[in-house]
Amino acid sequence: MSDAPATNSDPRIHPTAELKSCRLGRHVVIGERVILREVTVGDFSYFERHGEAIYTSIGKFCSIAANTRINALEHPMERVTTHKVSYRPNEYFKFLGVDQAFRGRRQARSVTIGNDVWIGHGAVILPGVTIGNGAVVGANAVVSKPVAPYEIVAGVPARRTRMRFAPEIVARLEALAWWDWPTERIAEAVPDMQALAIDAFLDKWETLPRE
Secondary structure, eight states: OOOSOOSSSOOEEOTTOEEESOEEOTTOEEOTTOEEEEEEEOTTOEEOTTOEEEEEEEOSSOEEOTTOEESOOOOOTTSSOOSGGGTOGGGTOTTSOOOHHHHHHHHHTOEEEOSSOEEOTTOEEOTTOEEOTTOEEOTTOEEOSOBOTTEEEETTTTEEEEESSOHHHHHHHHHHOGGGSOHHHHHHHHHHHHHSOHHHHHHHHHHSOOO
16 A cells, blocks of 8 residues: 555555455545454544454544454353354354354444544454544553543553543534534644644634534
């Protein structure tokens, strides 16, 4: 996959990546040896190398670092064995099919990731977790509980380290929802994203008319 800027909005998928039943938004980048199964990825979001996800909805402008695992595999601990022989016996015995009930249980415990979320290197997101807009997950964290919008979590298990912004700033950012702006408006806002303090950015762009 070339590092050159995309000339259109089509997703860029590394030839070693494996995708099945996925929906990708505009400007999405899927890196080397990423494996995705039944995953929706929003506009401008990207996966770095060796990431994996299944049964997951990912918002726009998400940055997903290398070696992450989203909706990590669940095993049936209540059964006599946790081995996949009980839920994917078809891999061993041609006359036995996939356990559709267990597959449905996995699909029901999907992961939802908001917009502008940064997931650090090697992080693991467990089944059923919801991560809010603007949140940050630290490297090698194991996330087993919901993460609030603009919350920073780290550790095993992941716990809050701090909030990115004060509550009133978080509320204004959620209301602004800049990730849903037209591409041209986002491009116009980039210099201010680079130069302005968060409150100054909000003061300016909250008052500008929306197209």
